[in-house]
Amino acid sequence: MNKEEIIAVQNVKFRYSNDGDWALNEVSFPVYKGEWLAIVGHNGSGKSTLAKILNGLLMHESGSVIVEGIELNNDTIWDIRKRVGMVFQNPDNQFVGTTVKDDVAFGLENNGIPREDMIGRIEDSIERVRMTDFLNHEPHRLSGGQKQRVAIAGVLALQPAVMILDEATSMLDPLGRKEVIETVRNLQQQLGQMSVISITHDLEEVTQADRVIVMNRGQKYAEGTPEEIFELGDELVSLGLDLPFTVKLSQLLKEKGVKLSKSHLKQRDLVNELWTLYSKM
Structure with missing residues (x-):
């Protein structure tokens, strides 16, 4: 059975200045519906730049990004962001509400979701990340793992087709990392069709993925299953990655x-x- 392509990245190029080196250079790959795709690489490899382009936070210089049949450009950027949600490295930078409930509601209000729908989505998304007991807590007083679960709930409430985790576990301790990854994996199993793109340098996290892309100096270095990628062994170490x-x-x-x-x-x-x-x- 053919996999259904939800994102198509074709020959994408990007640089931060007109005379600078390419942060991304002719990068192409698909993202399939319902899969967990991990994108790994050392600092400066282009993986976080790629995440920001997929969400429209940066605009590529050439090539194309197509999400559910819509090509990303300045005219479609808000349509794309409804389909591609992002959880960032530091959840404190995402919080705007005084309580967990208010914070999850913020994105829904910005998107003009009717109040009746909002109430149901808030309750459902918070329940799915197991934070119902913290509805009226201040987000900044939660643990690191709990904060990321609230950030995930805020994205989940928007019902995106794709969730990007941009180094979302890098500031957490091992227990917090496990908590967040298990939360997202359980969500994916419950929802069935949501795709997850994990931008990470934590190769333990990569073992949870269905497919892996290795970035190096702005280009796609390798692609395959976790088993195939880790067979590269010393090659990964030479790229500044660990096993x-x-x-x-x-x-x-x-x-x-x-x-x-x-x-x-x-x-x-x-x-x-x-x-x-x-x-x-």
């Missing part, structure tokens, strides 16, 4: 003579294979 702990542990075990079938991305898969191997001894 997930379970991949590095798998490689070390194989170097020590443990006959693993592959380098595992997930801890439970590695544990299960080790259990299978040694339970037979």
Whole structure:
């Protein structure tokens, strides 16, 4: 069955000054409905610039970005933003309401959503991110993970076709990162058709993706499943990226003579294979 393309990025070029280097240089890729796409790269690779272009916060110099059949330009930018929501690195920069409920309502008011619809959307989105008990709390007094869940609720209430996480977990501790990623993954399973684009340098986060794009110096360096990307091994390290702990542990075990079938991305898969191997001894 053919995958349904929701975003088409074709030959996109962008630079921050007319005589500067290309921050993005002839970048092309699709985004499919319902998938989790991770875009990774070192600082300066172009991944965050790409996120801002997909949401219309920056306008590309050449090439095209088409979202649900609408080409991104100055005339369609607000139509695009209704379809592509973004959760930023620092949730404090997104908060405008004095309470969680007010903050989620803000985007809906800006988009002219009728009050009857707003009430239902606010309650639904906050419930989906498990923050119902904090409806009347001040967002700035929440934990890091809770703040990001509120930011996600604010985007979710707008019912976008695509949610972009722009380094949305980079300021969180490991528990907060896990909390946010699990929240978005659960939302995706509940909603079915929402696409997620995760802009990140955290390769542990990448293991959750369906597909991965590696950026390097403004260009697409590699594309594939997480398994295919992590097979690049030392190539990723040479690009300034690290490998997930379970991949590095798998490689070390194989170097020590443990006959693993592959380098595992997930801890439970590695544990299960080790259990299978040694339970037979």
